[in-house]
Amino acid sequence: MKLDIIRPLDNGQFQLVLPHHVRTMFGHLAQQLKQVLRNEADPARGRLVRPVYQEDDNDHDDDVDLMARMMVEERCTDVDMVAEMMSEDVIDAEQVAVLAKVANSLRLVLAERLNMTTEDATQVMRLDPDPPAELAMFDLLGVLVAASVEVL
Amino acid sequence: MSVLCVHAALTDAAVWARWLLALGQLAPTVLTDPTLDEVRPGFQPKERRLTLSAMPTPVINPDTREQTDLNTPWTVVMHNDPINLFAMVVKVLQKVCEHPKEKAERLTNQIHNEGKAVVWDGPKEQAEMKAHQLQGWGLDARMEKA
Numbered sequence: 001m002k003l004d005i006i007r008p009l010d011n012g013q014f015q016l017v018l019p020h021h022v023r024t025m026f027g028h029l030a031q032q033l034k035q036v037l038r039n040e041a042d043p044a045r046g047r048l049v050r051p052v053y054q055e056d057d058n059d060h061d062d063d064v065d066l067m068a069r070m071m072v073e074e075r076c077t078d079v080d081m082v083a084e085m086m087s088e089d090v091i092d093a094e095q096v097a098v099l100a101k102v103a104n105s106l107r108l109v110l111a112e113r114l115n116m117t118t119e120d121a122t123q124v125m126r127l128d129p130d131p132p133a134e135l136a137m138f139d140l141l142g143v144l145v146a147a148s149v150e151v152l
Numbered sequence: 153m154s155v156l157c158v159h160a161a162l163t164d165a166a167v168w169a170r171w172l173l174a175l176g177q178l179a180p181t182v183l184t185d186p187t188l189d190e191v192r193p194g195f196q197p198k199e200r201r202l203t204l205s206a207m208p209t210p211v212i213n214p215d216t217r218e219q220t221d222l223n224t225p226w227t228v229v230m231h232n233d234p235i236n237l238f239a240m241v242v243k244v245l246q247k248v249c250e251h252p253k254e255k256a257e258r259l260t261n262q263i264h265n266e267g268k269a270v271v272w273d274g275p276k277e278q279a280e281m282k283a284h285q286l287q288g289w290g291l292d293a294r295m296e297k298a
Contacts, residue, residue: 032181
């Protein structure tokens with residue numbers, strides 16, 4: 001089943017179909033994601049920002065200095081972009097891609113916090129008529145990611 | 153990688169109703185609270201994520217090597233993360249690594265089944281950029297000397 005969350009328009013843009021409550025919540029979660037990204041002591045950050053170089057400490061140090069921090073800031077900019085997007089009804093392809101990236105990052109952090117996989121979550125959502133809020137959010141984010149990549 | 157199929161039997165309205173009902177209970181600091189798993193005891197710690205030592209040696213896809221300089225010494229290796237959706241990985245490999253869909257699907261299957269796969273190889277600086285671009289999507293991409 002596909003939920004009609006991101007609807008392609010004739011002009012190449014996309015209509016974002018999300019309830020107001022979910023938009024508010026998503027914007028709020030996205031801002032928390034920035035805190036996680038900037039907190040190097042947070043274990044969940046390790047799920048988002050991984051060492052690119054495994055074999056050479058010098059390469060690793062150079063990468064952290066030159067690239068990794070810049071990429072983290074780029075991802076924080078993506079978060080801000082998504083927060084702004086939550087007040088828009090029509091978005092373009094670049095915004096859809098950013099939405100998918102941020103939604104997937106949120107899923108990774110939730111998964112790390114809850115120590116679970118997508119399969120675990122799918123099983124609970126299938127069997128539990130009253131699922132925990134975190135799982136419902138994880139589930140919704142997964143559908144949002146799937147809807148986003150489908151139209152890209 | 154995973155495929156979403158949990159809502160196959162529900163209508164759109166029913167799915168939204170279920171989500172919105174549950175989301176009313178979402179903790180305000182859900183992302184920044186490192187003890188969340190302690191207050192949600194329904195999730196038992198699992199060791200499902202593959203460790204590096206348990207992973208097989210990556211197989212360099214012949215098609216990948218044909219497109220790049222055979223003498224270049226770096227590869228981008230993508231590791232499996234059971235959170236990322238199969239369709240997303242395929243799409244990102246198409247966009248970032250510029251692989252055709254069939255090859256992106258083949259590599260994604262390899263990552264899913266074998267734990268990792270070489271998704272790109274080439275000069276060091278370009279490999280580094282690709283690895284960071286893939287990580288920007290939440291994918292576990294790392295560099296290795298070829």
